[in-house]
Amino acid sequence: MKVIKFGGSSLASGEQLKKVFNIVISDSERKIVVVSAPGKRNSDDIKVTDLLIATAERQLRNEKNEELIEEVIARYASIAEELSIPADIITTIREDLLALVHADQSDEKRYIDALKASGEDNNAKLVAAFFQSQGVEAEYVCPKQAGLIVTDEEGYTSVLPESYERLSALRDRKGIVVFPGFFGYTEDGDVLTFSRSGSDITGSILAAAVKADFYENFTDVDAVYSVNPNVVSNPKEIREITYREMRELSYAGFTVLHDEALIPAFRAGIPVNIRNTNNPTAPGTLIVNKRNNTNGPVIGIASDKGFCSIYISKYLMNREVGFGRKMLSILEEYGVAYEHTPSGIDDVTLILRQDQMNAETEEKIVQRLTEELHADEVIVEHNLALIMVVGEGMRHNVGTTARAAKALADAKVNIEMINQGSSEVSMMFAVKGESEDKAVHALYHEFF
């Protein structure tokens, strides 16, 4: 049995849905279909999820949002019309959406999440209706009814372990299951969404729950490329990659797969196949536990901007018991997570996503770090990009760091920081945000 997920780009129009249908029915193992909300039809288009977020935010500010609501409905209606799906599905979608817009707004996060999730929920209903109209046995399955229960943590949602057992019953359903991605229900019955692009996570959860043979993730590229194709044109395709490598690369900027989507499939030992809806005969990229290393030291180079660093120095920091705890507890009080902590004898640097702090919280954090830790220096540097060079082969190849550092030096990119060690399969370089693309090009041309 295969679980097959289609991203928003694969579901953006009636024409795309026809491709989806043909892909699903071409293989009788494709039994569970996870769908995103309709995505962009072209680069200037707006994803349904973004329209829904804007609708919710305007409602919360008591601003007019009727046009946005109609735009959302029109996206589904144009697909239904293009595919001659009976129009009553659009009436259902309209009623559902209006009920959500006018629902209780006392908990803003839950209100926004419920509206956001309706993008995939209503799309799953539409896709199921389309399959049925083609004479195929297919049913929409509600995540609540199926038992996709999620945690309710501060700013974070993940699947509860007991969900797997309940979801395993999906295996016994007759016909094709069409399941909305991106959200689950709390134990209290409220909708919570995963982070953006989280339908990938739903697909992986279901694949693990039903012990699928494969998790196929259909998107709009022929493969995972060794570097973001929006940065380097015609990059090398990756045929096979390990879970560990892909996890590092998707964390660091390979948006083709959500970085949390690998864990459920990895734990259950299910291979993940990234494929192209627009070119379904292409083999795509297979994500597996072990691969033959035919790639040399590096398999991929990913990058992401929007980071800052907080450099803290204090003479004899290494001798001070509890320094790290005190430092991190100050961040914790402001709800700020850190990504990396490269350190020396008398200094440590915290690397964080910059959008977690505004100018005011930053000032307070710096002041508290300085005063409470009696630091000699606390310096914040903004607008950094992190570049991750990844490959299982690094462990067996001497000199990879030197090659990377030389390539950056030759391209006149100053390395602000290097972090290598904890992970055996990656090294991280921090550079100034404006040097990001230059650095990625230089590293790509060094290793490929």
Ligand SMILES: Nc1ncnc2c1ncn2[C@@H]1O[C@H](COP(=O)(O)OP(=O)(O)O)[C@@H](O)[C@H]1O
């Ligand atoms: N290394 C990479 N390989 C392939 N695609 C990548 C990579 N890095 C970023 N991408 C981007 O990921 C996109 C696919 O992800 P996404 O837009 O979320 O698709 P979907 O709508 O199918 O969920 C590609 O179109 C591409 O622009």
Ligand SMILES: N[C@@H](CC(=O)OP(=O)(O)O)C(=O)O
């Ligand atoms: N629709 C949601 C979830 C998702 O997974 O979408 P996509 O498959 O288009 O990345 C989002 O835009 O975040």
